[in-house]
Amino acid sequence: MARIVVVGSVATDEVVRLTERCREGAHLNGTMEVPRLGGGGANSAVALAAAGHTVTLVAAVGEDDDGDWQIEALARSGVDVSAIRRVKGGSTRSIVMVDPIGERTIVNLGRAKEEQPPARLLDIPADLVYVRTRAVGLAPLLAEKGRFCKVVAHIPPIEPGVFPAQVIVASASDLPPDLLAEPVTAGLMAAGTRLEWMVLTRGADGAEAFSAARHLRQPSPEVQAVDSTGAGDAFAAGLCHALVGGAEMEDALAVAVRWGSAKVGQDGSALAPETVAGLL
Template structure:
């Protein structure tokens, strides 16, 4: 099995299942987790890391948690999920509260309450002899670039990359996060952000087709049918599946199909981080 590093957020999401779709002026009922807005493990690093761990890999996460009781609870849940959290940094201040509003069809809206930008400490650099088989940069925390040098395999990053200037091999973006200029030239926009090493820009559209661009070719893949229970974290599971396949030597067409399968598994789970999921390992030549 491979050793992966995932850089991004760890959090306790508070899901609320709605009685109907969100609409301006509407009135809805909501059902909370355990009837008390209890928190469940989430955040981009946890979502991708748990998927990799459920596939049998070693998943090391680097993120920032507040030094409070909620941060303690989140860390405990991440450890119980099999994530290596020894490099997680603790910061001063209180944890942020995030509501996940889930419509009956499984689509969700992420609502951060009383958001205040916190000053994030720099992430610890890998040790001189430490290496990873693959890296997913979900959030551009200060110091993320130092981990690229410790990765002997592919580097996948989430768009918009923000303060992360690369290098990386693949950028993954939701079309909803892209402006008109990016959609007009996805690969060019990606290279302008993270440099010439970029090989592919991959655009997702929820449960619809996925498109990958390398400046010359355009590849498309369609997710398999799935009953959507909760779409939270599906994009991170897609990116984790893509990284897992590329690390195993897959070409992009095969990696896209594998990633779509991982995303389809994620939407069937009533969870943010896919704790109950079973994610297949990519095997070259398997149908």
């Protein structure tokens, strides 16, 4: 299998299972569940490791008990934690509220951040790099890394040249109306001339991929929604899994939609190993 480096966050997700839909101004009831590993980087890394890839996560955790637990949980999931750095302060924690139809609302309580871009990225062997972070300043590192391997990056942020990558991924809900109408423009803004594909996820409506010459559509399968937390991260993991295996975008998009849909149909913040095994 392939060597994949994921740049992103690790979190402790404190889950509240709501008894009714989340509404503005409402007084809601719910039950607290056992905390679970989360964070966009961790969710994708865990799924890719379950698929048999050698996965290194470049991330930061705090110098606290949460940080210890996060690193241990990642290692148990088969993720290489040697590139995770401890930083002063607390680790990233999130409250995840999941309603009866599987929709989630996330409240970030704090984030562990590095003061400088992770230059160690250049020293890690990789066939593909996946970037799932809102941190800026990565452009020089990704431009250099992209000379030797494929780079897939998730936006936002949407700033000129923020993520030099061959593939940009975005959720339709994260793009302003003008860029949603011109998704290739959003991709070119973030990636520059290196861009080959702009991939747009649309939740239950599936996903699309745009290149200079093609527009692909992939519908989502019917699924009984349980927990939509991490569905986008599972989608990205499926996309990276397919692309690093040599798939063309049309096939890779189909794989990614299956992985994202499978996550909606199971509990947890990341795809479970047995779910990944079924997808393979």
